[in-house]
Amino acid sequence: MVTAPPRQERRPRRPLAPWALTVCVLGGQVMATLDTSIVNVAGPSVQRDLRLSGADLQLAVYSYVLAYAVGLIIGARLGGRHGYGRVFAWAVVLFTVSSLACGLAVSPSMLVAARTVQGLGAALLVPQVLSLLQITFEGEKRRRALSLYGMVLAIGVAAGQVLGGLLVGADLFGMEWRPVFLVNVPVGLAVLAWSAGRLPQGPASGERRLDLPGAAVLAGGVLMLVVPLTFGAGAGWPWWCWPSLAAGALALMLFGMYEARLARTGREPLIDPALLSPPEVRAGLVGIFTMMSCFGGLLFTTALHLQTVLLYSPLRSGLTFAAYSAGFATASLTWSRLPSAWHPRVPGASFAAMALATGLLSLAVAGQGWPWQATALLVMAGAGHGAGFGALMQRTAGSVRTEHAADVSGVVATVIQLSIVSGIAAAGTLYLWSTSAATQLPPMSLTFLSVAAVLTVVGTAVPVFTAHRRRGSAGPRA
Structure with missing residues (x-):
């Protein structure tokens, strides 16, 4: 009788050193931040190539921002529920794949859909960056890490215009605007290869309840605020902007009252009012x-x-x-x-x-x-x-x-x-x-x-x- 050789257990990867963790998670932050502005420069080229209408172009540019803004707090709670490092890896995969889809888009609907998924990936990714920095560092080192986070945040938005101009102007391989999105693919793969299985999870608790009603009210409120703020100025502030802003503010007030009630009754709110x-x-x-x-x-x-x-x-x-x-x-x-x-x-x-x-x-x-x-x-x-x-x-x-x-x-x-x-x-x-x-x-x-x-x-x-x-x-x- 031939017996199978003993199965070797897979050794866990060694955790990243604090400095390496900082470089890794800020690399993910750079991708998410750049994409809030880098596409603006490529807008005319995208519109020409895909024959987008003005409305389609706005959706292609801002669908990312809308999905990003709506999903941030939910993304943070998922990190607390399933582990910061694990959700960060999921987010990098989602962001990278959707960036590839954006770069390969052949129709307006494909581009808008990919941009929306890309925004959801950013909403999952960004909260984990700040959480990982907070649980990794203390005292003066935390202060410096948060300063680096702020620097990447602000510089990334401004640098997006420069990088976008360079990539569109270079017209790499005759692809015009597509490298604006495809540049995220090698960066995302490098971040994923470096970080997978090597980031701390934090005090993850799969038993923590995800407050779905609260998440729905919050997402609706943020969406009703962001849509008129994003499209209102360019459209001359049409009448629908003001009811939307009022409804968004009311939804956030109701969300706060609902979360306070959950906390008072001993249930798990999406955001602890304390x-x-x-x-x-x-x-x-x-x-x-x-x-x-x-x-x-x-x-x-x-x-x-x-x-x-x-x-x-x-x-x-x-x-x-x-x-x-x-x-x-x-x-x-x-x-x-x-x-x-x-x-x-x-x-x-x-x-x-x-x-x-x-x-x-x-x-x-x-x-x-x-x-x-x-x-x-x-x-x-x-x-x-x-x-x-x-x-x-x-x-x-x-x-x-x-x-x-x-x-x-x-x-x-x-x-x-x-x-x-x-x-x-x-x-x-x-x-x-x-x-x-x-x-x-x-x-x-x-x-x-x-x-x-x-x-x-x-x-x-x-x-x-x-x-x-x-x-x-x-x-x-x-």
């Missing part, structure tokens, strides 16, 4: 929303002004705004090296720096052209944003327990996405209105001045910067 109770979290989220909405507005209107008024190419426009990204990157990586006694004052100083820079920008662009002083002021505004965002992220994420990493990741990611969309809608509407109205200031000057006013008001009013708040919220956390 997560938002610390003053640092509430004030930090307001600060993050304000900074990121101003960033979104500046990014959109500056690109619009440079390309439509000054006739810059998309690539040159992206390179001009890269000055902002350079300031952001430098400050986000260095602010934590300031003396620790200065850290509580960093957000307030950052709001002041951004307000001053945008106020001076309104003067610099009042004449003809784009002077070098305007580019220098973009560096200053980016530096203020980088330092302030890093400090606010650290304060917000550091105010909750590690086991709530998934919840805070979903909330922060959703706030960031909604803030960018809101900023684009508000600043874009103001800019487009001022081009046809008889205003005393040029459109770009008025936009910069309005952003400076918002930053000044919020930077003064929000109690995120005061020692009183820190003392009032001090004490042991349950």
